[in-house]
Amino acid sequence: MANGGPVCGPISTFSRVQLLHLLFEASAVQTRSERTIGELCDATGLHPNTVREHLQRLIEGGYVIQASEHRTTRGRPRTLYSAATGTAEASSPIARDKAKAAAERGDLLRRVLPASASASALGRDATYQLDALIEHLEESGFEPVVDDEQLTVDLSPCPHAAGRAEDRPMLCTVHLGLMQGVLTEAGGPLAAETVRTTALPADCTVQLRLTEMTAA
Template sequence: MAIARPSYGPISSYSRVQILRLVQARPERSIQELHEATGLHANTIREHLQRLIEGGYVIASIEHRTTRGRPRTLYSAATGAPEASSPVAREKVTAAARRGDLLRRMLPSTAPGLARDATHQLDALVEHLEESGFEPVVDDAALTVDLTPCPHAAGRPEHRPVLCAVHLGLMQGVLTEAGGPLVADCVVAPERAEECTVRLRLAGELAGTAA
C-alpha cells in the first residue's frame, strides 16, 4: 500500500489552494475580494499571499487610480507571460536549466530526445514538482508526467478537483516561464485516488480533454 507523503510548497494548505484558484481564474484580486470569496481573515490571506509571492506563484501590483484614495495592492497568478512574470520564477527556471545542463554533461544518457528549450522546460517542471512534494517520472517520448502516488490522495475527495486544477495551472505557469514548445494539457482521469498522470503536448497540437 502506498504511503502518503506530506506536500510542501505552494499547495501545502487548502486555504492557499483556494487563493491560488481565485487568482488563476481572474487576475488583479484585492485582499477584500479574496476575503469575501474564501471567508479567511484578511491577515491570514496576506500571510498566504506573501508565501506565494516568495515561491514565485503570485505577483503583486499597485492599482492605478484616477480618483482620490489610497491605491490597493492587487494580486495575480504568475503565469509566466510577459505581463505576469515573477522574478522568483525566472530565477528558478534559470537555475533548473543550469543544473540540468550540468547533469547532462556528466551523464549524457540522461538527455531526453527533445529540443534544448523543451528540455529546459522539463528541468524547471521537475524541480517545481519535487518542491511541491511530488516524485515526478517524466516520459519525454509519450510526453507524460507520472505523479503517482499523489501526495494529496489521502485528502478530502471534494478538494481533489480544485487541487488538480490549481496544480495544473502552476505547471503551465512553470512551462511558460521557462519558454519552449511544451504546455500542460490535462490530468488523465485516474482509476485510483493515488494515481496521477499529467499529459503534456507541443504547442499547436490539438489539446486533450481534461479529467
C-alpha cells in the same frame, strides 16, 4: 510521495489552493485579472492576516504577483494580486530566476550523467522546461517520472490522495495552472494539457503537449 513525506510547496494547504484557484479564475477573465485582499477574504472566509501570509509565501515562490492599483482619483491605491502565469503580462522575476537556475542545474547533471540520460530529444528549450517543471514538482512533494516520447509526467502515488475527494477537482485545476505557469515562464514548445486521474486516488499523470506552432 512514496516515502510518505509531507506535502509542501504552493499547494501545501487547502487555503492556498483556494486563493490560487481564485487568482487563476481571474486570470482567465480579460477585463480584470487582479484581486484585492478584501475580495479574496470575501470569497474564502479567511481572515485578512491569513490571506496576506499565504499570498506572501506564494509571491516568494514566484506563483503570485503583487502590484499597486493605478488610481485616477485621490486616495491610497490598493494592492492587487494576480496569478503568475508566465505570460508577458503576468511574469514573476522570481519564477524566471527559478527556471534559469533549474536549467543550469540540469546542464550540470547532464554533464556528469551517462549519454543515455542526456538532454531530451525534444530539444534544448523543452529540456530546460522539463528541468523547471521537475524542480517545481519535487518542491511540491511529488516524485515525477517523465516520458519524453509519450509527453507524460507520472506523479503516482499522488501525495494528495489522502485528502477529501471533493477537493480533488479544484486541486488538480490549480496544480495544472501552476505547472503551465512554470512551463511558460521557462519558455519553450511544451505546455501542460491535462491532469489524468483514475478511480484510484493515488494514480496521477500529467499530459503534456507540443504547441501547434512547434508541432506544425
